[in-house]
Amino acid sequence: MNKIKKYIKEHEKKFLNELFQLIKIPSISAGSGHKQDLIKAAELWREILLNCGVDQSVILGTKGNPVVYGEKIINKDKQTILVYGHYDVMPVDPVDEWKSPPFEPEIRDNKIYARGADDDKGQAFIQAKAFEYLVKYNLLNCNVKFLIEGEEEIGSPSLEKFCSDNRELLKSDVILVSDTSMFAPEIPSITTGLRGLSYIEVEVKGPDVDLHSGAYGGGVPNPANILAKMIASLKDDNHVIQIPGFYDDVIKLDRNERVEINKAPFNVEEYKKAIGINDIEGEAGYTTIERVGIRPSLDVNGIWGGYTGEGAKTIIPSKATAKISMRLVPNQNHEKITALIKKHLFKIAPPSAKLNIKVLHGGQSYISPLDNKAYIAAGKAINKVFGKFPIPERSGGSIPIISTFEKVLGTKSILLGFGLESDAIHSPNENFPLDQFFKGIETVVWFYKYFCE
Amino acid sequence: MNKIKKYIKEHEKKFLNELFQLIKIPSISAGSGHKQDLIKAAELWREILLNCGVDQSVILGTKGNPVVYGEKIINKDKQTILVYGHYDVMPVDPVDEWKSPPFEPEIRDNKIYARGADDDKGQAFIQAKAFEYLVKYNLLNCNVKFLIEGEEEIGSPSLEKFCSDNRELLKSDVILVSDTSMFAPEIPSITTGLRGLSYIEVEVKGPDVDLHSGAYGGGVPNPANILAKMIASLKDDNHVIQIPGFYDDVIKLDRNERVEINKAPFNVEEYKKAIGINDIEGEAGYTTIERVGIRPSLDVNGIWGGYTGEGAKTIIPSKATAKISMRLVPNQNHEKITALIKKHLFKIAPPSAKLNIKVLHGGQSYISPLDNKAYIAAGKAINKVFGKFPIPERSGGSIPIISTFEKVLGTKSILLGFGLESDAIHSPNENFPLDQFFKGIETVVWFYKYFCE
Numbered sequence: 001m002n003k004i005k006k007y008i009k010e011h012e013k014k015f016l017n018e019l020f021q022l023i024k025i026p027s028i029s030a031g032s033g034h035k036q037d038l039i040k041a042a043e044l045w046r047e048i049l050l051n052c053g054v055d056q057s058v059i060l061g062t063k064g065n066p067v068v069y070g071e072k073i074i075n076k077d078k079q080t081i082l083v084y085g086h087y088d089v090m091p092v093d094p095v096d097e098w099k100s101p102p103f104e105p106e107i108r109d110n111k112i113y114a115r116g117a118d119d120d121k122g123q124a125f126i127q128a129k130a131f132e133y134l135v136k137y138n139l140l141n142c143n144v145k146f147l148i149e150g151e152e153e154i155g156s157p158s159l160e161k162f163c164s165d166n167r168e169l170l171k172s173d174v175i176l177v178s179d180t181s182m183f184a185p186e187i188p189s190i191t192t193g194l195r196g197l198s199y200i201e202v203e204v205k206g207p208d209v210d211l212h213s214g215a216y217g218g219g220v221p222n223p224a225n226i227l228a229k230m231i232a233s234l235k236d237d238n239h240v241i242q243i244p245g246f247y248d249d250v251i252k253l254d255r256n257e258r259v260e261i262n263k264a265p266f267n268v269e270e271y272k273k274a275i276g277i278n279d280i281e282g283e284a285g286y287t288t289i290e291r292v293g294i295r296p297s298l299d300v301n302g303i304w305g306g307y308t309g310e311g312a313k314t315i316i317p318s319k320a321t322a323k324i325s326m327r328l329v330p331n332q333n334h335e336k337i338t339a340l341i342k343k344h345l346f347k348i349a350p351p352s353a354k355l356n357i358k359v360l361h362g363g364q365s366y367i368s369p370l371d372n373k374a375y376i377a378a379g380k381a382i383n384k385v386f387g388k389f390p391i392p393e394r395s396g397g398s399i400p401i402i403s404t405f406e407k408v409l410g411t412k413s414i415l416l417g418f419g420l421e422s423d424a425i426h427s428p429n430e431n432f433p434l435d436q437f438f439k440g441i442e443t444v445v446w447f448y449k450y451f452c453e
Numbered sequence: 454m455n456k457i458k459k460y461i462k463e464h465e466k467k468f469l470n471e472l473f474q475l476i477k478i479p480s481i482s483a484g485s486g487h488k489q490d491l492i493k494a495a496e497l498w499r500e501i502l503l504n505c506g507v508d509q510s511v512i513l514g515t516k517g518n519p520v521v522y523g524e525k526i527i528n529k530d531k532q533t534i535l536v537y538g539h540y541d542v543m544p545v546d547p548v549d550e551w552k553s554p555p556f557e558p559e560i561r562d563n564k565i566y567a568r569g570a571d572d573d574k575g576q577a578f579i580q581a582k583a584f585e586y587l588v589k590y591n592l593l594n595c596n597v598k599f600l601i602e603g604e605e606e607i608g609s610p611s612l613e614k615f616c617s618d619n620r621e622l623l624k625s626d627v628i629l630v631s632d633t634s635m636f637a638p639e640i641p642s643i644t645t646g647l648r649g650l651s652y653i654e655v656e657v658k659g660p661d662v663d664l665h666s667g668a669y670g671g672g673v674p675n676p677a678n679i680l681a682k683m684i685a686s687l688k689d690d691n692h693v694i695q696i697p698g699f700y701d702d703v704i705k706l707d708r709n710e711r712v713e714i715n716k717a718p719f720n721v722e723e724y725k726k727a728i729g730i731n732d733i734e735g736e737a738g739y740t741t742i743e744r745v746g747i748r749p750s751l752d753v754n755g756i757w758g759g760y761t762g763e764g765a766k767t768i769i770p771s772k773a774t775a776k777i778s779m780r781l782v783p784n785q786n787h788e789k790i791t792a793l794i795k796k797h798l799f800k801i802a803p804p805s806a807k808l809n810i811k812v813l814h815g816g817q818s819y820i821s822p823l824d825n826k827a828y829i830a831a832g833k834a835i836n837k838v839f840g841k842f843p844i845p846e847r848s849g850g851s852i853p854i855i856s857t858f859e860k861v862l863g864t865k866s867i868l869l870g871f872g873l874e875s876d877a878i879h880s881p882n883e884n885f886p887l888d889q890f891f892k893g894i895e896t897v898v899w900f901y902k903y904f905c906e
Contacts, residue, residue, distance in 0.1 A: 029764075030762060030763060030764035030765065030766055031762055031763035031764050032763065090766060091760070091762060091766055093760070093762065094663075097662065153766075154764055154765055155765065181668075194667075195667060195670075197667070197767070199765045199767070206730060207728040207729055207730050208728060208729030209550065209728075209729075209877065209880045209881055209882070210547075210879065210880045210881070211728060211879075211880065212850060212878055212879045212880070213750075213752050213754060213778060213780065214647075214648060214650070214780055214848070214849045214850025215634075215745065215848065215849050215850050215874070216728070216745055216849065217648075217745065217750035217751075217752045217778075217780045217849060218692075218735050218736060218744040218745050218748055218749070218750030218752075218780065218849070219733060219734070219735045219741040219744040219745040219750075219849075220728065220730055220733060220734060220735075221730055221731075221732070221733075221734040222752045222753060224684075224752075224753035224754075224755070224756045224775070225684060225685075225688070225751075225752065225753050227681070227756075228680070228681040228682075228684035228685045228753065228756070228775075229681075229684075229685040231677075231678060231681035231682075231685075232678075232681045232682040232684075232685035232686070233685070235678070239671075275660040275661060275662075275664060275669070275673065276660055276661030276662075277659060277660050277673055277674055277805060278674075278804060278805050278806065278807060279674070279803075279804050279805040280672060280673060280674075280805065281672070281673060281674040281803065281805040282671050282672045282673075283671060288672045291671040291672040292668065292669055292670065292671050292672040295671055296671070297666075297670035297671025297672075298670075298678075299666050299670045299671075299675045299677075299678065299769050300675060300677035300678050300681065300758075300759065300770070300773075301666060301677075301759050301760050301765070301766060301767060301768055301769070301770070302677070302758065302759035302760035302761045302762075302766070302768075302770065303677045303680075303681070303756055303757065303758050303759060303761075303773060304756065304757045304758075304761040305753075305755065305756050305757075306753065306754050306755035306756060306776070307544070307546065307754055307755035307776060308755045308756075308757040308774075308776075309483060309484055309544055309546065309755075310483060310484035310485065311482075311483035311484050311607055311813060312483065312607055312608065312652045312754070312776065312778070312813040312814040313483055313543060313544055313606075313754060313755070313776075313879070314650070314652070314754060314778060314814075314879065315754055315755075315879055315880070316752050316754070317753070317754070317755065320753075320756060321761075322677070322681075323759070323760060323761075323765065323766075325666060325670075325765070325767060327666065327667055327670045327671065350732075350734065351731060351732050352730060352731050352732040352733070352734040353731065354731060360764060360765040361765040361767075395667070395668065396667045396668045396669065396670060396671070396672075397665060397667025397668050421668070424662065425665055426663065426664075426665045426766070426767065426768055427662045427663050427664065427665070427768070428662055428663070429662075
C-alpha cells in the first residue's frame with residue numbers, strides 16, 4: 001500500500017497527459033452546441049476505464065447524453081463500491097476573462113488551469129487512477145463499478161430513469177464521489193450535506209415589438225421594469241424570501257447544531273477579499289456559513305432584455321427574461337418549491353404583462369450520516385494523507401443526483417472531494433492544484449483499504 | 454405650382470431608386486462599428502444636394518460624425534429656410550424579427566420596408582425632392598440651407614458646438630424638419646411639443662468573477678438582484694417616479710389645456726391591439742395621451758447580466774447593467790434630472806454593491822407656438838394636400854437638437870413630419886408608406902409657397 005506515493009511520482013507526467021486529453025474536449029452540456037464533444041468525452045472515458053483495469057466498459061444510451069459504465073467484479077460476495085462522476089462541464093462565458101483558453105489546459109503556479117480541471121474531469125480522474133493502482137498491484141479487495149454521466153451540470157435529467165431501469169447493474173454498498181471541495185489542504189473537510197435546487201426561466205412579454213420610448217414611454221407596460229419589480233419583490237429588506245409557503249418545510253436547526261456548524265473556519269475579511277466584494281449580504285439573523293450551507297437562497301443567475309449594445313437606443317423592450325434559481329435545504333421538495341414560485345410569479349405579474357415560465361432544473365437536498373462506515377473510512381484516509389481528520393461540512397452546492405441515488409437505489413454516497421474554494425469552478429480560470437490532484441489519488445487508495453477491511 | 458403632382462408621378466421610380474441608394478448604407482450611429490458607412494452616407498447626401506440644385510455643398514467635420522451643409526442663396530434680402538435632417542439610423546436588433554433585411558429596402562403593400570425608410574432618410578429625402586422641384590421650375594422664392602447631421606439617434610452630441618461655431622452660416626428665419634409623425638393621413642397633425650431626454654447606463658458590480666450559486670448563494674451580494682431592486686424602487690405602484698425632486702420643475706397643465714390635448718383621436722382597444730399589449734399602464738390620474746405627451750416617464754431600455762445562454766448555469770453574476778432613460782417635459786432640465794437620478798441611485802445602492810453610472814444622452818424638451826408664420830403656412834399646406842387642417846400634437850419623442858437650435862441659433866423649428874405611428878421607427882420592420890412619401894413632397898412644396906408669400 002505504501003508504494004502509492006512512489007507510483008504517483010513516477011507517473012505524474014503520464015497522468016497529466018491523459019487528463020489533458022480529456023479536458024481538451026469541450027463537453028459543455030448546457031445548450032445544444034456540443035453534442036459531438038459530449039459523445040467524444042464519453043468514448044474517451046470508456047477507454048480510460050478499460051486502460052485502468054475494468055473487466056468491461058460500455059456506453060449506454062439515455063434520453064439525453066450517454067452514460068459510461070464500467071465494472072471489475074472480483075468476487076460476488078465481497079462489497080461493491082460504485083464510483084460516480086461526470087464528463088460534462090459548465091459553459092465558459094465570459095470567455096474573455098480566461099487567462100488561458102478554457103480547453104487548452106495549462107499549468108501555472110502548480111495548478112491546472114482549464115474548464116473541468118476540477119469539476120469534474122480532474123476529480124473523477126483521481127478515482128480512475130486510484131483504481132488503476134489497486135488493480136495493477138493486486139490490492140483490490142472489493143468489486144468496483146463506474147458510472148460516469150454527461151448531464152450533471154444541467155441537473156442530470158436522464159439519470160433518475162437510468163438508475164430505476166438499471167437497479168441491479170448499479171447495486172452497491174456505497175457510492176463514492178469526488179465532486180466537492182474541502183476547506184483547505186490544512187483544514188480538510190468532507191461534505192455531508194448538499195442543498196437542493198429549483199431553477200426556472202421567467203419571460204415577461206409586453207408589446208409585440210420593441211417600441212420607441214419617446215412615443216410610448218409612460219403609457220405602455222415595460223417588461224424590463226415589470227420583471228425588475230417582480231424580482232425585487234421576491235425578497236424583503238432582510239433577504240427573507242417572500243414566496244408564500246417557501247419556508248414551510250425548512251427544519252430549524254437547534255442552537256447546538258448551529259454552534260457546531262459555525263466551528264468551520266471562516267474569516268469575513270478574507271472571504272470578502274477572496275471574491276472581491278465590498279460587503280457580505282444575506283438573510284438577517286444568520287452567519288455567512290449558515291446562509292450558504294443550511295438556509296435556502298434565491299438568486300438571479302442571468303437577466304436580459306431590450307438593447308444591450310453600445311450607446312443609447314431609445315426603446316421599450318418587447319420582452320425581458322431572467323433565470324432565477326433557489327437553493328433548497330433538507331426537507332424542502334424541489335418540485336413543490338418550483339410550483340410555489342410559478343404560482344407566486346403568475347399572481348404578482350401585472351395584468352398588462354404576459355408571463356412564460358420554463359422549469360430548467362431541479363434536485364433534492366441530501367444529508368449524509370456521520371456514523372456510517374464510508375464516512376469513517378474516508379476520515380481515516382484523509383488523516384493518513386492530509387495529517388488531520390476532516391471537518392464535516394454542509395455545502396451550499398447541489399449534486400441533485402446524490403439524493404436521487406438514495407431514493408432510487410437506496411444507497412448512501414460518500415462525498416470524498418478534493419477541490420478547493422479557490423478552484424473557481426463554474427467561473428473563468430477554473431483550476432485544480434496539482435497537489436490536491438495527487439493527494440486525492442493517494443487518499444482514495446487508502447479509502448479502499450479502510451472501507452474494505 | 455400645380456404641376457408638382459404630375460412631376461412626382463413621372464419621377465416616382467427615380468425618386469425611390471435614389472432613396473434606396475441612401476437606405477442601403479447601414480449608417481448606424483450607436484456603437485462604433487459603422488464609421489465608414491456614416492461617412493459614405495454623408496458623401497451621398499452631398500451628391501444628392503448638389504443634384505437637387507444647391508449652389509454648393511460641403512462636408513464639415515465635427516468631433517463626431519460629419520455634418521453635410523448645402524445652400525442656395527437667391528437673394529440676401531429674402532427669407533431663409535434652414536432644412537434639418539439626419540443621415541444616421543438606429544441599430545437593427547433584434548435582426549431576426551425583420552421580414553426583409555433592414556438595409557435592403559423592399560416595397561410591400563405600398564410601403565417601403567427598411568431601417569431609415571421613415572426615420573430619417575425617407576423623410577429628409579422629401580425635403581430634397583421638394584427643393585429639387587422648386588429649383589427646376591424656378592419657383593423658389595427664398596434662400597434655402599440644408600443641415601444634415603449624423604448623430605441624431607445618439608443625441609446629437611457634436612451639433613451644439615457646431616451651431617455655436619457656425620451661427621452666421623446657419624442663420625435662418627425658420628428651421629424646417631421632417632422627422633415626426635402625424636396621427637393618420639385622414640387626421641393630419643403637426644408636432645408642437647417634444648419631450649426631453651435623460652439617458653444613463655447603470656452597472657452594479659458584485660464579486661470579481663461569476664460565482665457558483667450553490668457555494669455562495671445566500672451569502673454574497675447578487676448584482677442582478679440588487680439592480681432589479683433599485684430599478685423597482687424608481688416608481689411606486691401608481692407609476693409615479695420616486696426620484697426626489699424629479700417633478701419639481703414640471704408645470705401642471707390646467708383643466709382646459711388637458712381637455713384640448715385629449716381631443717386627439719385615441720381608441721384604447723385599437724391602441725392595445727396595434728402594439729399587442731394586454732393592457733395599458735401608466736401614471737395614475739392621467740390618460741394615455743397625457744402619459745406619453747405631457748407627463749415625464751422612466752423606462753428601462755435594456756438590461757443584461759450573468760448567464761443568458763440556453764439552459765441552466767448556476768452562477769451568481771459578477772455584474773449586471775441597465776440602460777435607463779427618462780422622457781422629460783417642458784421646464785424640466787435634462788442635466789438637472791440626470792444629476793438627480795445619479796445621486797439617488799448612489800443613495801439607494803446597498804453598501805455591498807459597487808456602482809458605475811455613465812451618462813449616454815440628454816436633451817431639452819421643446820414647445821412650438823401655434824401662432825407663428827411657419828405653423829400657419831404648414832397648416833395651409835397640409836390642408837391643400839391632405840384635405841384637412843392639422844391638429845397640434847404634443848409628442849412623447851425627443852429631437853433634442855430642436856431645443857438646442859432655439860437656444861443657440863435663436864430660431865424656432867416647424868416639425869412638418871409625414872411618418873405614421875405604424876411606421877415602427879426604431880423597431881424591426883420600420884416602414885414608410887409610399888403615399889406619405891409622395892404627399893410629403895407635395896406638402897413641402899406648398900409650405901414653401903405659403904411661407905414665402
